[in-house]
Amino acid sequence: MGSKTISDCVEALIGAYYVSGGLPAVVHFMKWLGIDVELEPTLVLEAIATASLHSYNARVDDEIGILESKLGYVFSTKSLLHKAITHASEQGYSYDRLEFLGDCVLDLLITWHFYQNHKEIDPGELTDLRAASVNNGYFAQVAVRHNLQQHLQQCSGLLQSQITEYANSLSEHDNDIKLQGTKGPKALGDMMESIAGAILIDTELNFDEGETVHAKLSVQLKDDLLIGEGNERTKKAAKGEAAHRLLKELEKRDITYSSSAKKRKRNGDLVDDSSPRKRKKTETLPIENIDRKLCSLKNEDVPVIKAINMKKGGPRISLFELCKKLQWQMPSFKSTEKEFSFVSNITLYIPNLGNIECTGDPKSDKKSSLDSAALAMLLDLRRQGKIIIGG
16 A cells, blocks of 8 residues: 555545544544644634734724624734734734734635535545635735725835736726736735634634625615625524614614514504504613622622633633733743642733732643643632632
């Protein structure tokens, strides 16, 4: 049996594990094969927390909101998207690392799309199809087709002239322009790859989160057509969002729908109660749990975190999420090995308070010692009244 046959079988097994169980299943299988791989969620949370500390001006904030509407995805950490659209000509902050990640992400997602939707095509043709789709030139064309090039943050006059020339050349052709046509600026393709990488980090490595279904609903009024659109992971959820947006538009015109589409008789004729009608002016009183609100007043300034997951990585994740929420700097760890065990020290800087240092218990491996130090820090913060655990 040739070496290629063996490698093909291993690749096929990895593919089978991905189809059946996703990335975690692949990681477990590759470890079983003796391949040193690790899916470390704390690194993702650290990247999110680091990005969340970056600030930008109001103009960029408006830019990000417009871009999110085009992408059909709203970022939890806006700074990730800002970094994904920032060219290296902007000193000190660019999409270079996100581009590297996004290239791999798009390769995987496009491969997965072809695998699921083109079952009649043989593997050789699928490879050619992927090669034609996963390339910088095609991504640049997609960026211009969706008017994403105007969101690229850069300060290069030469690059701007190249982007303008390329966008104009595409507008002069039909949408069926061949991929072998005018080559677009590499920065546009890089931006598309970077956005994909930013979405992956923002969803904490959830490949399915970015996939959305589009729904569109409309209501014809006497002199206007109202349209509501929604983008969600399922068709039902997308329709729900579209209906919600449509109802908001109706409310702006002081029109509402009845909660149930009942029909009744009026002068012998059937009348549909679900038709638009003028809303009666009524006073709506807020419903609040007053006792619960009063009881929570004394702790309103103390952050509450979930119960700590004691599995490997759990205490560190809880601490990183706390730092992200409060916009604290990420803690620093220092581990030492002592007689077949590891002991880790942790230092956390809290604004207006200073550094807090804790030491974890000795553990047989380094990661467990890091978790022990993170747990000690969380318990110390609770002891000082800085947080509430298990709320």
